[in-house]
Amino acid sequence: MHNKSLQQTRGICHEPCIRKSRASCVRAAEPRRYAARAACIAVAIVCGASAAAGIRMDWTIVPGVRVGPIDSSTSEAEVRAIFGGESVAATEVEIGEGSSVPGTVVFEDDPARRLEIVWRDSERESPKEVRFSGRSSVWATENGVSLGTTLKQLESLNGYPIRLTGFDFDYAGTVVDCGRGRLSYLGCRDSVRTMIVRFSSELQPAPPEYRQVVGDRVFSSGHPAMQAVNPTVYQIIVLVGEN
Secondary structure (H helix, E strand, C coil), X not given: CHHHHHHHCHHHHCCCHHHCCHHHHHHHCHHHHHHHHHHHHHHHHHCCHHHHHCCCCCCEEEXXXXXXXXXXXCCHHHHHHHHCHHHEEEEEEEEECCEEEEEXXXXXXXXXXXXXXXXXCCCCCCEEEEEEECCCCCCXXXXXXXXXXXXXXXXXXXXXXXXXXXECCCCCCEEEECCCCCCHHHCCCXXXXXXXXXXXXXXXXXXXXXXXXXXXXXXXXXCHHHHHHCCEEEEEEEEECCC
């Protein structure tokens, strides 16, 4: 069955998908953009476990550029082809203050791989942002920022104290400035922010210092109370392309 499927698609991919990465198979199919891309990936899936094992997913977040294979030109049809139709569904994406927008969810029932896409256009041809929420994720920046990263870890990676909002309101724990640090994608003085990071504390009961860093105010990560609480990243929003 697998050999027959591969033979039937050689006219599209030019050689068996089992010997190709998904990305190269997609490039080979470019003249027949959507149908051909979907066919190539579908064959890669039905080739069996051995073929799937040879396809390595890129879990890297590059703020402002891409999330794995998803960039500003990746349509919803291509997302389905890349991840498999059974792993992709329409959803309402919560954007804060009780509001939501139509979007797409990938790996809905797998917290470690789950992501949500907010589209720039109603045709779902261009992602605007990709969102992650939870305690941990396989998705991470090249220097390791991910869900579950602690404030102290982020501060160390930045090489300089960051500034973030207080807790216990809608946009609690949002990084607003990385000062003179290295993580320019967080928004450092003259740089444009291309990744939004939000912290929360799961310490129960909350330490006494917690009450010192609540409310709609901005605090330094070097504040003694912030250091004592040492919250973790619970949400990441990656802006894709021009926003």
